[in-house]
Amino acid sequence: MIIIMEPGATPEEQQQVMARLEREGFKVHLSRGVERVIIGAIGDKTRLKAETLAAMPGVEKVVPVLHPYKLAGRDFHPEDTIVPVRDLLVGGRRVQVIAGPCAVESREQLLETAMAVREAGATMLRGGAFKPRSSPYTFQGLALKGLEYLAEAREVTGLPVVTEITDPSLIKEVAEVADVLQIGSRNMQNFALLQAVGRVQKPVLLKRGLSATIEEWLLAAEYILAEGNNKVILCERGIRTFETYTRNTLDLSAVPAVKHLSHLPILVDPSHGTGRRCMVAPMARAALAAGADGLLIEVHPNPQEALSDGPQSLTPKEFARLMEEIRPIITAVGREMGRLPV
Amino acid sequence: MIIIMEPGATPEEQQQVMARLEREGFKVHLSRGVERVIIGAIGDKTRLKAETLAAMPGVEKVVPVLHPYKLAGRDFHPEDTIVPVRDLLVGGRRVQVIAGPCAVESREQLLETAMAVREAGATMLRGGAFKPRSSPYTFQGLALKGLEYLAEAREVTGLPVVTEITDPSLIKEVAEVADVLQIGSRNMQNFALLQAVGRVQKPVLLKRGLSATIEEWLLAAEYILAEGNNKVILCERGIRTFETYTRNTLDLSAVPAVKHLSHLPILVDPSHGTGRRCMVAPMARAALAAGADGLLIEVHPNPQEALSDGPQSLTPKEFARLMEEIRPIITAVGREMGRLPV
Amino acid sequence: MIIIMEPGATPEEQQQVMARLEREGFKVHLSRGVERVIIGAIGDKTRLKAETLAAMPGVEKVVPVLHPYKLAGRDFHPEDTIVPVRDLLVGGRRVQVIAGPCAVESREQLLETAMAVREAGATMLRGGAFKPRSSPYTFQGLALKGLEYLAEAREVTGLPVVTEITDPSLIKEVAEVADVLQIGSRNMQNFALLQAVGRVQKPVLLKRGLSATIEEWLLAAEYILAEGNNKVILCERGIRTFETYTRNTLDLSAVPAVKHLSHLPILVDPSHGTGRRCMVAPMARAALAAGADGLLIEVHPNPQEALSDGPQSLTPKEFARLMEEIRPIITAVGREMGRLPV
Amino acid sequence: MIIIMEPGATPEEQQQVMARLEREGFKVHLSRGVERVIIGAIGDKTRLKAETLAAMPGVEKVVPVLHPYKLAGRDFHPEDTIVPVRDLLVGGRRVQVIAGPCAVESREQLLETAMAVREAGATMLRGGAFKPRSSPYTFQGLALKGLEYLAEAREVTGLPVVTEITDPSLIKEVAEVADVLQIGSRNMQNFALLQAVGRVQKPVLLKRGLSATIEEWLLAAEYILAEGNNKVILCERGIRTFETYTRNTLDLSAVPAVKHLSHLPILVDPSHGTGRRCMVAPMARAALAAGADGLLIEVHPNPQEALSDGPQSLTPKEFARLMEEIRPIITAVGREMGRLPV
Known part of the structure; x- marks a missing residue:
């Protein structure tokens, strides 16, 4: 000091x-x-x-001379961490694409989407059962019913399930179904929640807060690691700036920065990061070119009927096209597309 | 639309x-x-x-043509809301000054501070028993013991107590002691927590999130109001910008903006908003000149021993001087200093 | 309206x-x-x-219903604009890489760099003769002497020259040497300067201001176009946000956004955009994957002796490696590397 | 270091x-x-x-251990600088209010406004003859004709004139009329312009750039001081943040920060800083309570006909009311209202 x-x-x-x-x-x-x-x-x-x-x-x-995080930093843990999710690995040579609707809206909507993204090559399914929404008057998720549908969708497709947890008191119910527990950006500094997911042995997908510095983000990861859960996956999803054309400013420079400072894997969510359907594919390509370990993509069978985040959701057809567009990029950076075990 | x-x-x-x-x-x-x-x-x-x-x-x-908040907005509720806190009123003609340490560190520290701020004219006592901290390795508060000391300090001084709640599962314990439940800026969009405080009939002090727009802030208030608790007090405490000289940028223009859009009272916290002791008094004066209904000020008997936020805490003597400096401003804007009942 | x-x-x-x-x-x-x-x-x-x-x-x-820019927007000019620079085209199928030192420091430094970047595959040479610097005490450029060296470097290597203009009164001298006139980010809204470059028939490289919205940037382009010069090339170079780990936040989502709103070509400068040598290559790859028409890269034979921007400058060897890394990305997005005529 | x-x-x-x-x-x-x-x-x-x-x-x-500015900093110049403008002093005990239209639109408009603000107690007249505007299609000012009207308005009212200079080549014409040369926020890092005004012995009003840190702002002042002109007056006018309700975020904490770091006087412009007429008075009061040495206020005889900045301009009547509202604040902070010599 x-x-x-x-x-x-x-x-x-x-x-x-x-x-x-x-x-x-x-x-x-x-x-x-x-x-x-x-x-x-x-x-x-x-x-x-x-x-x-x-x-x-x-x-x-x-x-201060030293980084304030010890467990999340590279200083004492120089080699990359690889997080196993069922039979998949996040953070290694293979790139994983997590796709699905923003919110689970119905059994049919979820199953249809899950089968479509599986078919196009996604290796995990995302879908929110508990939705943190800015307004109390918008759709807040199907809650426990949503978890049930997610479990069924996994059964049918074999895709591991990523879903958000918003309240520490729900940890048991959510962890029972989820293969990966997601902490949303609004909760990145909800320390009670971080400690709760730190105490279960489930992978955690930790989204960056809207105005969190990289240091604060790694300190949030430190909260989880310090509780004994070392399966933390980071996810950049856009930060808040003065620009209003995009919903957020997707900070892709966070990818090489995190790779430099930390050993944890990092994904990118170009759907929330841009908020505009037409920008999802270019930013997905860019994220992988920058070195991201995978993507989180919103897909909805009928975006204009979506109960949340319609403008940034891809149709299954658009998603299949995106998967084709990212293949040559993945090869160009010397990696391979993730694959579900047959 | x-x-x-x-x-x-x-x-x-x-x-x-x-x-x-x-x-x-x-x-x-x-x-x-x-x-x-x-x-x-x-x-x-x-x-x-x-x-x-x-x-x-x-x-x-x-x-969209209409504001997304109904209960927090002035459109359907043109007259100012005044929130009663024990025998005091927040939001009326009288300006309330809430003072105390960032964190409750010990019985002695709290009692000493409480008596000093009471003596200087503060009308409520602040002090954190549960502290949300960026790093898991820093002091996290005395928890239930801290609440006990707060209750004792109120007993001794007569000052109503403002303290933060960080986890919905603690609502019963915290609400039993607190006269005002504080929601910190990191939890402004912790919707499970907002709903929890919305279900008890206690005044809530809702701090603005670090990168929350005024609209999002009022929507967070809407979550509390929509649960049936209409005793919401807003508190501006600085937003995150590119400027690094100050800890945050205290957005005083939020005061007239909120007064225009909403009927809820608004306080200002110049301690967190600046992060520098020497800027607390000028910004406190400015906040009241802009029309704030009160202040939240960090005071510590020995800032250089403080377990958190030392650089922005005033000594009791500095606080007494600040109280003298704001008196003529309060008069200049046609208001009066709050007073505890004798 | x-x-x-x-x-x-x-x-x-x-x-x-x-x-x-x-x-x-x-x-x-x-x-x-x-x-x-x-x-x-x-x-x-x-x-x-x-x-x-x-x-x-x-x-x-x-x-407002309509975009405030007419000439820069796609509404009335749907097809892409391709800007000719000597025998090269900026904005078409081929990707152009502009490389060279931040500042022209000496004849030797410039010639050595020019030959090295030519060898590695760059198609244009950058180098500042007039340097806008935050502090009056730092190196301000070689001025006219610098222009002279640039002309010589072009003579020797065949590389067209990109150099910054900072004062409208210098337009004649700078335009005589430069193949592309650069407007730096600090001058993006220096309207006297924009009008001056709008009145000469030279391509203009217009960098985005540090806190300029995309709309303001396109309006700055409109100033040039409105004077009759339609050879405008945009260049994203990072915006100012709260993040302090990187010098700026390189906003790659500006690439698809500009492609959607405007017909003008857009380059990306990952050197200024990140301020850190180790992030230049990943962000260069990402920029091209996002659809950028080219790159602006700082190269210095000896970065630790550089009179400006050393920490973000690549050595010629690092630059040659970057050129190899971007080739497969260029192929992956269906484009080709630019080539100087033999 | x-x-x-x-x-x-x-x-x-x-x-x-x-x-x-x-x-x-x-x-x-x-x-x-x-x-x-x-x-x-x-x-x-x-x-x-x-x-x-x-x-x-x-x-x-x-x-770095030391501040990068020497002349603008307090380290070597501990006492406050007071800048004389004709018979007035900026930076001393008396608070100066500069008022007038954003742009000089006609002889009548200017004279009418000048007489009205003089009557209400303003001590200087502002008015733009050269207007830097984001769009090339909006009113750009009356240029030399505008300067002429300003000179006449001074003649009639005795108010010293503050007007913006946007191009170094106009220095002679503008300096002949202006009592204070204004550098607008878009030109805060237009170094050619800073050097030009540094070479004449006229007071300079240097507005803070939209995304300038306080350090960059003081370095811009350093450019002027380093040329030998020590009559620099700073002016805070709002910074760019994510908040969209206000046009900019008026950073009043810059007032005590500048007072701490620098000896130069500092004014506040609540008109540009908020962009909303109803917020001008509260933020004017707050600026003075925070310690500002004066105000810059936009006044227009008929704001809804204004060729620029109508929404933030006060009518003469509203301005007179504002002058009444700030009087008690000025007294409360132990200062006095500026006065023109009789």
């Missing part, structure tokens, strides 16, 4: 900072520059201390 | 949109411009439908 | 708005909804009028 | 960084932590070097 003192800091103030650091077991070193005094502190401490020091009189700025 | 068709939309596509609208009970009107066809639709519908229509072929854009 | 009146607007206010519109030659149509009155106006008017109407009493919101 | 090395940096890489620093005249100090090596460097260098070092192999991050 490095402490930069204010130009007018008194010798007493310097002394207090150094005494405090030494009291906490740090080795300290004072360096007197032309205009500023700098105090270096060596020791194994977390971020909070930076904050505490920043509150001391005479301190201008505290610069 | 207004539907703008793409320049190349076919007559069949127009027909489909109109048929769909009529099927749903809308009165429709088609208007043919030089370059675009526009369809107006009259009827009482919520936002989802806009989304559904936007998914139809040939549709360029759908413009 | 659609005018939504406030709930409390009086009949006189409606009348005034309608009278004003009719006076300006619009055909108007009033539509009375349950809670709002809406006035539709048909006529050929630009944005300003929307603003003017929004200032009238009783008006809640004005929604 | 502090250099943090990557965890895997080799001894050779450390050596190279240290050698480079020593070669440039720095005193260096190496500090070996548990997981990182840190190199401290003492010497008087500017930012560029940080960038150069960041490009060296093995370097993770470079932390």
Whole structure:
């Protein structure tokens, strides 16, 4: 940790900072520059201390040297993590495509979509039974009934199921059905929920919050990892910026950034990330070219009847075309399309 | 609702949109411009439908005419809402100042702070027993023990207590002690939590999410109101922007904006909003000059020992000075400082 | 144009708005909804009028129906524009890679880089002679001397030259040497400069401003087009967001968005867009997969001695590797690598 | 300057960084932590070097210790700068209110407005003769004719004139009339223009760029100061965020931040900062409560006929009311309203 003192800091103030650091077991070193005094502190401490020091009189700025996440970072875990989901692997050589409707709306809608995306080459099924919606007046999901349909769809197609959990008290019911527990972007810092999914041994798909920095996102993963569940899959889904043409700004540079900082696999959701059907395919290609380990794609048999996210959902036919478009990209980056076991 | 068709939309596509609208009970009107066809639709519908229509072929854009919130908006509730908190009123002529430590750290720390802020003129006590923190390795609060200390501090000082709830399953324990239930900015769209606080008859302090638009914020309030709890107090606490000098950008223009759009009272938290002690007083003055109904201020007897948010906490002495500085502003805008009953 | 009146607007206010519109030659149509009155106006008017109407009493919101740009938009110019630069074409089937140093620092540095990027397959040379820098104390470019070196480098390598212009008064000197005039992101709304380059018949590379919406960017292009110069090439280079790990957030969704809204070609600059050498190659691949017509890449023979933008510059060897990595992507999207005439 | 090395940096890489620093005249100090090596460097260098070092192999991050601006910062110039404008002082005890139309539209409009704002207590007149507009099809100002009217309005009312300059080649014409040269937000990093106004001895009003950090803003001021003109007045006018209800987000926390970092006076423009007439007065009061040295207010005799910025312009009557509303706030913060000499 490095402490930069204010130009007018008194010798007493310097002394207090150094005494405090030494009291906490740090080795300290004072360096007197032309205009500023700098105090270096060596020791194994977390971020909070930076904050505490920043509150001391005479301190201008505290610069943490280490990343605040240990388990999610590459420093102590240099090799890539590969997360097994039933017979599939997320994060290895093979690219996995998770597809399905935003919300489970009915048995028929889900089964029809599941069979279509299976046919086109998707390797997992997504579908929300519990939907967090900005307005209390919009469709909130079929809840337990939705989970039932998801289980049936898996039965029929063999596709592992990815579904969102929104309330820690539902962990038992959702984990019973889901192969992957999804944490939505609005809940990325719902720490009670992160801890709940950290305590079950199920893979977790952790979406990036709308305005979360990469550091905060990895700290959210750290909450899950710290509870003992090391099967965390990250998913970039667009951040909030000033641009209004797209629903969000899909931040593809998060893919190489996360690959650099962390060992966890990362997927991209170009459906939520753009909010516009015509942009899903180009951004899906781009995500894979940037190095993403897979995609999350919204597909609906009849987008204009969808109870949520219609404008960004592909028809099964459009999805099949997208699968064809991404094949050469996957080859170009030296990877292979995921495959369900026969 | 207004539907703008793409320049190349076919007559069949127009027909489909109109048929769909009529099927749903809308009165429709088609208007043919030089370059675009526009369809107006009259009827009482919520936002989802806009989304559904936007998914139809040939549709360029759908413009909702009405605000998506009904209970939180002024349209049907023109007069200001005043929320009673024990013997105090939030939202009326009197300005309430809520002060206290970010986190309850010990019985002594809390009692000392409570007595000091009471002495300086605060009318409510804040203090977190459950702390949502970005990192799993930082202090997470004293939990139930913290609630106990808060109850004791109220006993001693007479100050009503404002404290955060982070998990719906804790509603009974927290509501038993709290006079105001606080929803933190990270949980502004934790809908399970919003519904939980909507079902108890306690005032709720709803902080704005870090990247929430004013519309989303009012929709979050709508979740609480829709459950039957109409005692909602809003609190602006800074939004996330590109500026890094301040911790967040305190959006004071939210004050007149909310006053225009909604009947709910609005407070401002200049401590979290700036993250810097030296900016708390000027922004507190500015918030009241902009028309805020009160303030939320972090005070700690010894900020450099604080377990969280030290750099933005005032000492009791600094807080007493701030109270003196805001008095003439409160008078200048024609209001009065809140007062505890004797 | 659609005018939504406030709930409390009086009949006189409606009348005034309608009278004003009719006076300006619009055909108007009033539509009375349950809670709002809406006035539709048909006529050929630009944005300003929307603003003017929004200032009238009783008006809640004005929604423009048409895009404010005519020449840059696809509505009246559906086919793609292809911009010729000497013997090359920007915007057609072939992908062009523009490479070179951020700043021209010396004759040797430029010639060495030019030959290296030519060898690796670049088809144009970039290099700044006039550098806009945030601080007045950093290297500002070699000015006229830099232009001279650029001309020599073109002579030697055959590569057309792209260089930035920062002051309208230099148009003659810069246009004499440059094959493509670059407008930097800080000058995207320097309208005097846009008009100056609009009056010469040279291709213009228009970078997106750091916080420019796509609409503002296309309006900046409109300034150039409106002066009679239709050779405009757009270039996405990252926008400013809250994320601090990368220098900017490269908004690749701007590529399909611009392709949808405009007929102009669009390149991507992953060097400025990320600010980190290790992210340049993945984002270059992603940009082409998203449909970009080419790339702008910073290359320096010795990045750690670079007078500007060292951290994001590739060495010639790294650049040669990037060229190999993008080849299969270019093939995958059905395009071909650009080639200089022999 | 502090250099943090990557965890895997080799001894050779450390050596190279240290050698480079020593070669440039720095005193260096190496500090070996548990997981990182840190190199401290003492010497008087500017930012560029940080960038150069960041490009060296093995370097993770470079932390500059000093602010990159010298002339604009408080470190070497602790006392407040007061800028004289004719017989007025900007930045001292008295608060100055600059008012007038966004654009000079006609002699009558300007004179009428000037007399009205003079009457209500404004101490300077604003009005644009050269208007930078997002679209080439909107009113661009009366140019030289506008300057003429401004001179006449000053003659009649005695109000000093503030007007924008957009092109360095017009410096002579504009400086002849203007008492204060305004640099608009779009031109905040138009360095040719900054240098041009730095070379004349006229006060400059420097608006903050739409997405400029406070550091970049002070560096823009540094460009002017470095040319020898020390009469710089800063003006906050709103930044670009995700919020769409307001035109921009007026960042009032910039007022105490600038007061802390710089000695230059700072004004606030709540008209552009909000874009909505009903928010101008509350944000004007808030700006002064936060410590601003004055205001910039748009006034138009007939806002619904304004050729630009109608929705945010006050009528003379509304302006007179605003002047009454700010008086008690000015008193509350211990200052006085500015006054023209009689």
